[in-house]
Amino acid sequence: MREITFTAAAREGLAEEMERDPTIFVVGEGIGARGGNFGTTLGLYEKYGGMRLNDTPIAERGFVGMCCGAAMTGSRPIVDFMFADFILDAMGELLNQIAKIQYMSSGRLKMPIVLRGCIGIGNSAATHHSGSYYSIYTHIPGFRVVVPSTPYDAKGLFKTAIRSDDPVMFLEHKSLLNLKGEVPEQEYYLPFGKANVVRHGEMVTVVALGLMVHKTLEAAALLEQEGISVQVIDPRTVAPLDMDTVLESIHKTGRLLIVDESFAPCGIGAEVTAQVVSRGFDDLDAPIARLNGAHTPTPYSPTLEAAVVPNTETIAQAIRDLLKE
Amino acid sequence: MASDLNINKQTQIALYRTMVLIRQTEEALARSHQQGLIHGACHTYVGQEAVATGVCAHLKHQDVVFSTHRGHGHALAKGVPPREVIAELFGRVDGCSRGRGGSMHLFSPEVGLMGTTGIVGPNILQAAGAGYTFKLLGQSLVSVAFFGDGAVNNGAFHEGLNLAAIYQLPVLFVCENNLYATEVPFSFSSRNPQVGERGAMYGMPGIVVDGNDVLAVYQAAGEAVTRARSDGGPTLIECRTYRIRAHAEGMRDGTYRSTQEVAQWKERDPIKLLGARLTTDGIATQGELDEIGRTIRAETELAIEFAKNSPFPDPRTATDFIYSTQA
Ligand SMILES: Cc1ncc(C[n+]2csc(CCOP(=O)(O)OP(=O)(O)O)c2C)c(N)n1
Numbered sequence: 001m002r003e004i005t006f007t008a009a010a011r012e013g014l015a016e017e018m019e020r021d022p023t024i025f026v027v028g029e030g031i032g033a034r035g036g037n038f039g040t041t042l043g044l045y046e047k048y049g050g051m052r053l054n055d056t057p058i059a060e061r062g063f064v065g066m067c068c069g070a071a072m073t074g075s076r077p078i079v080d081f082m083f084a085d086f087i088l089d090a091m092g093e094l095l096n097q098i099a100k101i102q103y104m105s106s107g108r109l110k111m112p113i114v115l116r117g118c119i120g121i122g123n124s125a126a127t128h129h130s131g132s133y134y135s136i137y138t139h140i141p142g143f144r145v146v147v148p149s150t151p152y153d154a155k156g157l158f159k160t161a162i163r164s165d166d167p168v169m170f171l172e173h174k175s176l177l178n179l180k181g182e183v184p185e186q187e188y189y190l191p192f193g194k195a196n197v198v199r200h201g202e203m204v205t206v207v208a209l210g211l212m213v214h215k216t217l218e219a220a221a222l223l224e225q226e227g228i229s230v231q232v233i234d235p236r237t238v239a240p241l242d243m244d245t246v247l248e249s250i251h252k253t254g255r256l257l258i259v260d261e262s263f264a265p266c267g268i269g270a271e272v273t274a275q276v277v278s279r280g281f282d283d284l285d286a287p288i289a290r291l292n293g294a295h296t297p298t299p300y301s302p303t304l305e306a307a308v309v310p311n312t313e314t315i316a317q318a319i320r321d322l323l324k325e
Numbered sequence: 326m327a328s329d330l331n332i333n334k335q336t337q338i339a340l341y342r343t344m345v346l347i348r349q350t351e352e353a354l355a356r357s358h359q360q361g362l363i364h365g366a367c368h369t370y371v372g373q374e375a376v377a378t379g380v381c382a383h384l385k386h387q388d389v390v391f392s393t394h395r396g397h398g399h400a401l402a403k404g405v406p407p408r409e410v411i412a413e414l415f416g417r418v419d420g421c422s423r424g425r426g427g428s429m430h431l432f433s434p435e436v437g438l439m440g441t442t443g444i445v446g447p448n449i450l451q452a453a454g455a456g457y458t459f460k461l462l463g464q465s466l467v468s469v470a471f472f473g474d475g476a477v478n479n480g481a482f483h484e485g486l487n488l489a490a491i492y493q494l495p496v497l498f499v500c501e502n503n504l505y506a507t508e509v510p511f512s513f514s515s516r517n518p519q520v521g522e523r524g525a526m527y528g529m530p531g532i533v534v535d536g537n538d539v540l541a542v543y544q545a546a547g548e549a550v551t552r553a554r555s556d557g558g559p560t561l562i563e564c565r566t567y568r569i570r571a572h573a574e575g576m577r578d579g580t581y582r583s584t585q586e587v588a589q590w591k592e593r594d595p596i597k598l599l600g601a602r603l604t605t606d607g608i609a610t611q612g613e614l615d616e617i618g619r620t621i622r623a624e625t626e627l628a629i630e631f632a633k634n635s636p637f638p639d640p641r642t643a644t645d646f647i648y649s650t651q652a
Contacts, residue, residue: 062484069454
């Protein structure tokens with residue numbers, strides 16, 4: 001099968017959907033003729049022009065609120081934030097408006113809007129260009145939250161996001177954007193709320209998201225040489241969250257580690273833990289472990305930056321420790 | 326009074342009728358609030374009826390309105406039946422938001438009321454967004470944001486007007502400058518007391534009208550709507566008006582403005598002003614105007630009864646409609 005990058009895969013999904021549905025438009029800074037800071041819309045402006053590839057002023061709150069009104073009236077906006085950190089300037093529009101309009105209108109209005117941007121720590125991006133924040137959106141009723149880890153998932157989930165009538169946060173780890181992977185030529189859609197078992201194993205279950213899926217796979221390969229068999233689960237969407245796949249795995253392994261580059265307090269790991277404790281407690285042979293990024297703003301210097309995120313070695317060690325329990 | 330305008334007689338009577346409908350619904354709501362029938366907030370529109378009436382008279386059902394916490398008048402002028410507004414404030418299943426919203430979250434997309442908002446500002450942006458849809462899809466429709474002077478100092482005003490201007494969107498930004506945001510005078514919260522002239526800052530026409538003169542509002546809005554429908558872009562209209570009742574029902578109202586000031590504005594009551602003109606111009610007799618009042622009073626009483634008899638929503642539906650589909 002051909003291999004393309006994560007960004008190219010998502011872009012292909014976007015192009016297919018835009019071709020099919022003239023009510024779809026994209027807004028963002030530099031997503032017009034420039035094709036996006038990360039190439040997310042390359043080549044589309046030439047085809048569809050300025051109304052569908054709409055270069056915005058630096059007014060995040062403004063264009064998010066504008067897209068909310070657009071989604072209420074029959075078009076399907078995609079907001080391309082470049083860095084997901086900039087979404088925070090539009091938090092009120094997101095949480096008080098976009099997430100609530102379907103409910104407040106008792107389902108008579110839909111909210112078909114996709115909000116995408118890159119997340120994650122890396123490349124000395126420093127603290128204003130490194131945030132992930134998916135647990136915040138997951139906390140709010142009304143959102144779908146997607147964190148893909150491969151080009152294949154990026155395309156399939158992005159197409160589902162565009163077709164969804166709910167607001168979708170589509171969060172792409174910056175260290176994955178140039179990752180190449182197999183993507184079929186034909187169209188396909190991936191469902192929300194269906195985790196992917198990316199590696200089968202017997203002794204311990206690890207739940208990981210985004211870039212951490214890849215780091216965990218590296219750790220699992222390393223541990224295999226030590227005779228440790230690791231099952232790795234990528235939920236792919238955190239809202240909805242597929243707990244059944246996680247619980248099934250723990251039934252077999254009896255041990256759970258959650259690896260999340262984002263903060264621990266009230267995070268995804270806390271939610272997974274609570275659900276396992278209430279629904280799968282009897283399957284546990286050891287306390288649940290979490291390995292998170294440090295609870296800190298993200299530092300700039302490479303040595304400091306590396307110190308605040310899990311890596312292959314710290315993940316491997318966390319798994320070894322869990323097996324000693 | 327805008328006396329040189331050429332507005333036909335039926336239109337003038339219709340404007341009168343709509344203002345009376347809003348007034349009587351609001352007064353009925355105020356009484357209901359005192360009787361404990363309204364469970365949450367209730368911001369009335371008494372005194373400002375000419376604005377919603379004069380603007381919405383130009384709108385078709387598919388045109389859309391994005392309103393504020395003080396939104397009953399906009400809902401009624403846009404065509405939401407009074408009984409649905411009242412039932413919503415009573416928290417009943419027949420309310421226009423099926424009991425999910427209350428006074429500050431009225432939704433009736435069927436007639437183009439795309440919501441009133443409990444947060445000051447966002448409706449300005451959403452109105453721009455509706456304009457974006459209309460332009461993108463080549464529909465000859467218009468979007469209207471109503472907002473108070475308080476919203477003018479909010480960033481949404483700046484971002485929304487700028488976006489609508491650069492994309493030349495078919496939007497009316499209607500500021501109802503009633504001089505106060507809760508108890509804060511606009512002269513305190515803004516060093517520049519002019520709102521209408523700010524249109525120029527965004528490259529769009531900015532107009533100031535007497536917001537208690539429904540014919541003046543009707544005239545200005547008509548020009549703006551025509552411009553918007555013919556791809557001529559957005560307009561900012563400042564309507565100078567006054568809120569007669571307290572900021573919200575049940576709030577004290579004596580400390581930040583004088584009784585003389587309120588009395589002076591009552592003299593300029595928009596319904597009184599138009600009524601006087603209609604009789605002077607021989608368009609209607611006082612008896613005919615009184616008859617309009619009586620008819621609407623009877624309708625309002627029926628609407629209140631309807632709302633009282635409407636059931637409360639089934640508690641099992643409390644989490645319905647969060648998503649378009651379940652999971
Ligand atoms: C963002 C936000 N801040 C504060 C409030 C509380 N609040 C409700 S109404 C109001 C005053 C609004 O004044 P204005 O916009 O002039 O409208 P008016 O009440 O005069 O119609 C305030 C401060 C709010 N609803 N939203």
